[in-house]
Amino acid sequence: MGRGGDQRALLRRARRRIGRERASARASQEGAQESPRHHTDWAKIATAFTIITAAGGLLFTGISTYYSAQVSKDQLDQSREDAEAKARRQADLVSAWSYREKGGGSTGVISNRSKDPVTSVNVVISVIPGPHRKGASAPGVPYVLQIATVGPCSKITFPAKMMRDELGRSWTPDTDMRVDMIWFSDGRGKRWKHRTASYPTLLKDHPDLGDVRTRSNSFHTPLQAQVANAKPLPGC
Secondary structure, rough: OOHHHHHHHHHHHHHHHHHHHHHHHHHHHHHHHHHHHHHHHHHHHHHHHHHHHHHHHHHHHHHHHHHHHHHHHHHHHHHHHHHHHOOOOOOHHHHEEEEOOOOEEEEEEEEEEOOOOEEEEEEEEEEEEOOOOOOOOOOOOEEEEEEEEEEEEEEEEEEEEHHHHHHHHHHHOOOOEEEEEEEEEOOOOEEEEEOOOOOOOOOOOOOOOOOOEEEEOOEEEEEEHHHOOOOOOOOO
C-alpha cells in the first residue's frame, strides 16, 4: 500500500475514534440528564413518607391526649363521688318512713343508724283523716315535727293518733300519716335534706314550707313523749 493508502487508513481510524468519543459523550450527557430525574423522584417519595409519618405521629398524639384527658376526667369524677359519699356517710344512715298498722291507722318512724346523734331534725308529714282507702292519694294536712336530737343507734316512732287534737272531729282511728321529707344536721354540722326513697342531699337554704304548721318536741306533749320513748336499734 502506498503513501495515499496509509493516509486513508489513518483517516478512517481517526473518524472511528471521533465517533466513539462522540457516542461516549452523548451517553455520559444522557446519564447526567437522567440522574437528576431519578434523584427528584426519590426526594418526592422521601418527602411524602416524612409527611405521612408526621401525620401519623400527630394522630397518635391526638388520640393519646384525648384518652389521657378522659382518664383524668374519670378520675376527677370518681374522686368527687368518693368525697361526696364520705361527706354523706352519716346522712345515709338517717331515714324516715311510715307504715300502716294492722288494726288501722299508721305510724311514722325516724331512724338514726349512725354512731353519732343528729340534731335540729325536721320531719315533714301529711296527715290524712280516715277512713283509709288503699291506692287513694289524698293531699292530707301538712305538718312539720321538730325534734331537737335523735340519738345514735336509735329510732323514734310517732303514730297518727298523736295528731288527734290537731285534726279534731276529722280524726278517725284509721287516720293515715305519710312522711314526705326530713332535714337535719349531722355530727359535723352539715345540713341534709332527705326525701323518702332518695339519697340525702346537702341543704343550702332552709326549705320554704309556707304556712305549714309545726309541732316541736319542746312544747308538743304527745311528740315529747314519743321522743323520750326512743328505742335502740338492734345490730347497730
